[in-house]
Amino acid sequence: MVRRLELAQALVSAPRLLILDEPTIGLDPIARTGVWEHIDAVRAATGMTVLVTTHYMDEADQYCDRVALMHRGRVRALGTPAELREGLGARRRAAGTAMDTPPTLEDVFRDVAGSGLDDEAGDFRDVRSTRRTARRVG
Numbered sequence: 001m002v003r004r005l006e007l008a009q010a011l012v013s014a015p016r017l018l019i020l021d022e023p024t025i026g027l028d029p030i031a032r033t034g035v036w037e038h039i040d041a042v043r044a045a046t047g048m049t050v051l052v053t054t055h056y057m058d059e060a061d062q063y064c065d066r067v068a069l070m071h072r073g074r075v076r077a078l079g080t081p082a083e084l085r086e087g088l089g090a091r092r093r094a095a096g097t098a099m100d101t102p103p104t105l106e107d108v109f110r111d112v113a114g115s116g117l118d119d120e121a122g123d124f125r126d127v128r129s130t131r132r133t134a135r136r137v138g
Contacts, residue, residue, distance in 0.1 A: 006023075007020070007023065007035065007038065007039075011042060014046065014048075015048065016048060016049065017048070017049045017050075017051065018042075018048055018049070018050045018051070019050075019051045019052075020039070020050065020051070020052045020053070021053050022053055022054055022055065023035055023039070023052065023054075024036070024054070024056065024059065025055075032056075032059070036059065036062075036063050039052075039063070040063065052064065057104065057105040057106040057108075057109055058104075058105070058106070060081065060105055061081045061085075061104070061105040064081065065080065066078070066079065066080055067079065067080070067081055067084060067105065069084070069108065069109050069112050069113070071112060071113040071114075076112035076113065077108060077109075077112045081105050084105060084108045085102060085103050085104065085105060085107075085108060087108070088103040088107060088108045088111050089102060089103050091111075
């Protein structure tokens with residue numbers, strides 16, 4: 001209900017651009033579908049541009065016209081979901097590592113982001129340093 005109220009509040013002024021930060025986080029599958037159906041209906045009725053951040057690659061694949069995959073604050077891949085999936089499939093075929101099933105958008109994200117467990121990730125000291133800096137700035 002809170003998510004629906006937040007979405008309704010955002011739509012009251014009929015903006016030309018609606019920015020939604022993880023609008024379906026913490027929702028069950030039925031509520032998630034309901035939110036997306038409402039977003040799609042508003043887009044169709046008004047022509048509004050909707051910019052969404054999400055960690056749910058299945059949602060991005062199904063509901064977004066264009067996707068920018070980010071890793072460590074940088075855009076690593078940009079295109080339609082189909083373009084991104086096909087690009088990974090082509091890279092895999094060229095490398096001789098094609099799989100039996102077509103790649104998903106989650107596969108694309110894993111490809112551009114890596115495992116996330118490399119040495120560049122930092123350690124506990126980096127986290128403490130970042131927190132100290134945030135306290136001084138905030």
